[in-house]
Amino acid sequence: MLQLLPQGYFTDHYGIKMSQSDNSLKLVLVIDDDQTAHLWAKRYLSAAGFAMVSALNGHEGIEAFKKHTPDIVLVDIDMPVMNGFVTCAAIRALPTGKNTPLLMITGTEDAERVASSYLAGATDFVVKPINWKVLIHRLHYMIKASSLLQQLEKSEMRLSKAQQMAKLGHWEWYFFENNKIYLSDEVFAIFHVNKESFIPSLVNLKAIIHEADREYVQMSFEIVIQNKMPLMIEYRIITQTGQQYFVGQQIDTIQTSNHELLGLTGTIQDITERKDNENKIKHLAYYDDITGLPNRTFFLELLSNSIKLAKRNERNFAVLFLDLDNFKGVNDSYGHHIGDRLLKEVSNRLTAGLRSSDIASRYVNTQSLGTDIARLGGDEFIILLSELTYPEDAAYAADHIQQWIRDPILIDTQQVYIGSSVGIAIYPQDGEDTETLLKNADIAMYHAKKIGKGHYQFFHDSMNVKAQKRRKMENFMYQAVENNELRLYYQPIVSAKSRQLIGAEALMRWQSPQLGFLPPDDFISLAEDNGLIIKFGEWAIREVCRQHKQWQQQGMGHLTIAVNLSGLQFNQPNFIPMVEAILAEYEITHPDFLIFELTESVIMADTERMFNKLWQLKSIGIKLSVDDFGTGYSSLSYLKSFPLDSLKIDRSFIKDLPHNGDDVAIVQTILALAGTLNLSTVAEGVETSVQRDFLENSTCNSIQGYLFSKPIPIIEFNQYWKLSLIQDI
Ligand code: C2E
């Protein structure tokens, strides 16, 4: 029996897959025994406009395939009973399963598995954890490629059928009899001329041929006449109404028995449909030859998908339009050969820079690297920055990108200096579609050039003002710790069952004498950009330890305190010694009150290094929590290899509880699986009593949110604790 997740949810998709047209919802069959995998798949696939059918094992998968003929199949390799290879081979053996694209999902990328995948008939494979953002592009690409191939196959079949039925245009040209030319009815039809009025003279026929192809056609005829051998050519014709068609033409000779050439004969056929399909396939060559970066076609698809995702998640992103300054000069003085190598070097620097730089890497998902940079053509590059908390942040990336390119480039023995100008457009304010965004980024780039080369400009002037403001903020920021301007606010966390206060999350604020009181959203991302977060974060850990000591003296030592860690901070080589030093400073021997909150994307970024670091913290006795769980790319089963203690279910899943059936299903699944993995759970952002009631009746362990309290200064928190004691009595 086919099982659908969440229960009954996908039934409405069944009827949809009626039409095979390009606009119909494409149906994805996901075969995976991991229930969370289906949840993430559903979340990202439906956002990207796919319909989905779920199967939890190979047998169900095959049944589902027979029943629904999906456009594409995702199969997990590691499944009990019938593994992915067997499932894949079984689908390929089905009469309808010959051509469907089939993507294998594997936990590890070893060569043997890859080879077995292809042997079993897989079209391609993808490694867990799945980066859905990137996978969506691949799915679109694979579906398109497969349907084009099918179309091509069909039109080739039609061609041979037509030949069989002799439905080709046929012509004869006799050199004697005044160059008499005879055309069959089909030729008139193919040339779109009227049989009654068209005079089939050489001049008239030549006029139909596309100007650019005339010489080629004429030469071909001459070759046939010279060699007395048949030839097959393809060329374009332009009809009287200006329409362009492709024709395939066979040219053969008419000879007497003693090889005297009397004339030519041949067949002609309209091959426009086939040519169009071939061109489309050529277009699917998605990468730029010189740099290996995605080309314009690919980029436009990436951009349109980014728009869809950003729309759904209500996020910003930036499009950076980069144009090299005086590239033409380089080409003119050193030659195209050097010019090409320069482009390649620029592309290398962009890719390497975005990969390694702490600053820009925050805006680029490490797994999708390579698809966030594209070459539009000439000396124009595009960089897509997602995960922007503030659009102004793009200014920092632009700054760094320009620096990377400015460093002298050594080509052979030549030192080449090249600058760049960058225009920045922000989704959605500067455009909500690919065309507008690209155009406005281009316009901004033009403005950057105008104020002098080597600059960047936002499309919207208000953004330029904001970027300036942030530069000003940065100046004040350097002294914030020394001048004692940072504060920690504490937000109560209560037990879901007893509603008793069990701990708090420490959240940073900046009391700036010049700028006023600032919430973290106003300055954390900037501090991550310029590295100050390392210092800020260290301050927060020290402050929390100091607070714990004080609470111990007040009888509040049992309260847990969660501290947020930035990825940049956590990834510092001396992070663990730093933590140990602070614990020693405050003579804390049992740091089990301390919880470090890390986001999924930080944990998943470099799994091996993480693994070691997390185990080290664990051995010190510090607890680990996954912040904003559900918004990243990981699956729970993947996380089980890490020594984690709790999951914080992201606010976005709590917001519409219990009315939104999807969110109910997601929260319940997270809770159930967290239970089997022995992880405790915290629901974040609980604002209403209905949300609380729902969570209290579930297996969720603790709750945090405005319903209980906003983050408050320490004095208020202490009062909150005392009040909660009184209420308990
Ligand atoms: P976060 O870790 O997800 O923290 C929870 C945020 O949600 C807090 O915002 C909190 O005030 C807010 N919140 C809590 N309950 C509710 C609710 O019921 N409804 C709504 N609408 N919001 C609620 P805050 O304090 O502005 O912090 C924002 C983010 O700043 C944090 O998100 C965290 O990512 C970052 N942050 C805060 N302090 C630090 C820090 O010390 N270090 C680092 N690296 N990041 C920090």
Ligand code: CA
């Ligand atoms: Ca947090």
Ligand code: CA
């Ligand atoms: Ca959070």
